[in-house]
Amino acid sequence: MCRIASFAGEKPEATGRLERRDHRACAMLPSLALVTFLAGLRWLEPPVPFEPTDVRYVRARYAETFVHRDLEGRRPRAATVARGTILVARGFVPPSEGHVRCRGRGAYAIWPFGLVCADHVRPTETPPPATTSSIDPLPYRYALVRADDTPAFEGEDAVRSGTPFRHLEKGMTLAVVGLREIDGVRYVEDVHGHLVAREAVAYLGGGSAFRGVFVGHLSPPKIAEWALLRRKHVVLRAAPDGTSKIVTKTRDRAAVRIVAEDPSGRMRIRLPDGTEGWVDRGKVARLSLPAALPEQVAERMAALGGPDRLRWIYVDLGRQIAVAYVGERPMFATVVSSGAANPTPRGLYPVWGSVATIDMDNQSYEDDAYMVQQVPWSVFFQGHNALHGAYWHDGFGRRRSHGCVNLPPSVALWIHRFVGPALPTGWTGYFPLPDRAPVVYVEDTSRPPRARFVQDRPTGPPDPEEERRKAEEAAARRSAG
Template sequence: MQRRRLIEGVGSFLCGVVLSAAVYETGLRQPVVGPAAPAGDADPPADLAPPAADPEAPAISPEDAPADAPAIAADTPATPGDPYTPDANGSFTAYPPIHVPLPEWTPELAAKYPKHGLVTGLAAVVRERTERDAPILGILRAGTRVRTDAELSFGGGCTKGWHKVYPGGWICLNAGLEVGDQPPDDGTVATPRPRLDAAMPYEYWRVSHDGTPFFHRLPGFSEQDQADMAAKTWLSEHGRSLMPTATADRPPEVPAVVKEYLNAGFYVTVAGEAVKSERKFLRTLRGTFARKYQLEQREGSNFQGVVLRGEEDLPVHWIVRETPLQRRSGEGEALIKLEDKKPVRRSRYPFVRKVTIGTTRFYEDAEGNLMPEYAIGQSYKLKRPPGVGPEEKWVHVDLSEQTLVAYAGDRPVFTTIISTGKEPGMTPVGVHRLQSKHIATSMRDQPVEDDAYSIEDVPWTQYFHNNVALHGAFWHGGFGLVRSHGCVNLSPPDARWLFGFTEPALPDGWHSVTPATGPFGKGSAVVVTE
């Protein structure tokens, strides 16, 4: 299997996270209010992640084993249905819910949490105690409404004071939290809410030009010209090395209206569109503006895995490389390739057994047709490991097969193909627990090499070992082949389904939760095997 891993195609995606929550609690970030509000100079390095190679795998849908089920529209609810009941193609037609409904609101709760809160900053961190270094329970994005206690609590490094929020934890007002006796007006919050019943929670755009400027506000013609000239000069002298964002560290000819420059291959999430001087601009979720012609929208793969009715549905054999079926010629066991019988990649095929011919392992179907083992990824039944309860939900990731199977206790309920670390050891083997779940979280790194990257709001991210996570990958369709620097890449629909399946569910309205430190239950087990 080491040989198989070494011959995978290139195209990598590093995965990592540094959750710099303190930046939200020190007042460095401006509130996200009004369409032209600046985002501030300090972007929290929420996740250090991957260079986004961009090969788009073809969307293929064979009749006998559809690899790409119909896309679940990114801006409309999924078809009502049971997430665990497959359609005729074996695909899901609905997503498991993300949020757990809150208990009935009682007079006792109203007395304990009499105030109404609205998150007006980009994000607000919920901490276990009134201390800036206390464990994080979760994060709320702009526009989220909460109920709070009546009196401010001070200390713990928060200059404006803390409010206790329902159902648990404390928020520092420095993060951008408006509190009142009546629900605050949310009409000034310019950040769209995530689409929870869609494969993609936000609208994603790829930067298509090196040195693309992102502006604090809509710029004038002369400011754009100055920004472009500064970028051209920088690229000629420094190549694709990113220009520093701090004003004191970048060339003086860069106009103050420029927040940062991003290179081709970086991704941003878009909150709206604006026009100035007959030129179209896109406004990002971070409140910056870029010229529309320098970006291109990405929808992501609509590939879906298979809903299982039980272990009788396993094994499932996935075609991960398009190679012709073969047959024995009879005499001397020589093999003949059947060029007219080539199952398409990411489809499923009914193999029945493994055979060895010479020194090569093959899968064989009921008619004697063969395919080399390296072209197949097999989803199979794994025994529930020690420490995982008989009623728990858990996930099995197989690095050699590049498959994932989700279980409810001993019963497999879902399987799909994935992309994990492209080198041995990048995706750690073992039994892990989910450490945090994020509807979306940004990933960025700025090395000197050509594979610098910046991806805002990577969807459906679930960290299970340090900086390694399960998450949706909309920038490639190469599932079934290794390609990351550690994370487990899933198609956006599969990642959304899995996010709702795993435990714990998020409190109502929350954007992320940290099960290891909070009162919301432990995270689901993630079992990684070779």
């Protein structure tokens, strides 16, 4: 589970090949993404009436400055922007007695949509910065805590007085923004300004290099002829006996063609360079898709007015794969890591929120503590569960998360922008209306047919009453123990 702590190519040739996206292409040009976003903006976010204003730009004052859909409180907030973000003012909505938001002080209508309370921003003459040409799948440098009981300090005074505000456990991660030297000792500074001794952490690498594969040019029967390697290093042998000559050993995950299958449980596969060999079936994840459009997805598609209106993600817990669809067309596929001790819930879930980065840690009612800072590109679909980038492991293709669906960082960025909408610089979160949101369809093909798809959990964000009940039960359990 993931606790919400803070928000901070060329066209494939018609050869049946699966295309790997270039790393730079995976980080889409914001300008192009915004064109796509604006094309559907009128449908996603209905316009709001406003009056002209002489103010051209406003600057957000708070770490999480809310963007509202209305001031009457009829609809949930639409988005969040970070402190310091400069917004383009389109007009002004004067205060009114019916406004329960903005304390009767009015609001600015901003581009590309929504309203910000007038007292949550300050007018400025500075325009927004020009958009950059790429986005890094990993927005920070990350470090791993080496040992239990590692002290973390809130500032230099706390370091010198030896008074940590908490102790970190082995395996927790930090989003590092700098190094500080205090009285001859080096400390890393995390994104929240906390200090941890440099020798107490180890820097992590760049995460998995896997970038997923595009399948939009293939028909579903053709897609089923392909598979994704579950491991970076897979041995291919000359015969399906497990002891024959080694043909080659892969160095990274890839999309492979299934050439033949053996009753012993082995597959003959063809690598992107043309090399063929036999592997154990458990080393690959076949891209077998649902034979027919799931009934629940078809109903959602009809309610939205047509297949092109629905973007959805298919997740198969059995094969540990995810496939992005536009209507009935599969577009993109990847390996994932779903929940192990806490299984990822099966069911159909409208996306209730997406954020650029977010701290995740255990719930107050969970006994096993963990913390991962600034998890990138999270798409929340059920309660605390999300599809998100995982920079701390490269074990995709098998279950190992706390309940979320872990993705390689570049894949998570692609999924985040695919689900949309792509937002301007400084916009940190988007919360779609439930009846217009993309959906995530989760099934488990390793189970018997009747148990593959059930609605394990309710839809939407965490239920406050349920969270309170779990916390009370945990408190009673701990006091009794």
